[in-house]
Amino acid sequence: MKITLHATPDITPRPLIAEVILETRALLNIDRADVKPKGGEVVIDVPPDIYDQVAVAFEKRGATITALEQPLIKDDDECVNCGACISVCPTGVISFREDWSVQMDLDKCVQCGACVTMCPHGALTVLKS
Numbered sequence: 001m002k003i004t005l006h007a008t009p010d011i012t013p014r015p016l017i018a019e020v021i022l023e024t025r026a027l028l029n030i031d032r033a034d035v036k037p038k039g040g041e042v043v044i045d046v047p048p049d050i051y052d053q054v055a056v057a058f059e060k061r062g063a064t065i066t067a068l069e070q071p072l073i074k075d076d077d078e079c080v081n082c083g084a085c086i087s088v089c090p091t092g093v094i095s096f097r098e099d100w101s102v103q104m105d106l107d108k109c110v111q112c113g114a115c116v117t118m119c120p121h122g123a124l125t126v127l128k129s
């Protein structure tokens, strides 16, 4: 499952993710990072079986994390299945079914927002945590 690590200025200089990996031995994968000196956020893919340990390890270091259970929503009343969002998605979340309707594999979504910008019907919304 994916989490967002909210990187505040007090924790950005620290090797927080490395510390958590060493402590938990979890194979964490950084899907997206947008961190500046004043803070930002990192989306991390966490093996579900070790999620609780990883969450505790981050939190005891003063970090705030949020589970990304629903990273993106699609308004089916607005979507016309044009497919414009498919080509811009960097992680292959969106694809056509055999009937040419659009489907999403949200486990792969890193909340980059590219599809939201591309959609001509405003059918997509990234849910910020």
Ligand code: SF4
Residues within 6 Å of the ligand: 072, 088, 089, 090, 091, 092, 093, 094, 108, 109, 110, 111, 112, 113, 114, 115, 116, 126
């Ligand atoms: S926000 Fe949209 S473009 Fe970005 S990874 Fe998720 S589905 Fe793909």
Ligand code: SF4
Residues within 6 Å of the ligand: 074, 078, 079, 080, 081, 082, 083, 084, 085, 086, 102, 118, 119, 120, 121, 122, 123, 124
């Ligand atoms: S770009 Fe918007 S309208 Fe087109 S398939 Fe994607 S969500 Fe639907």
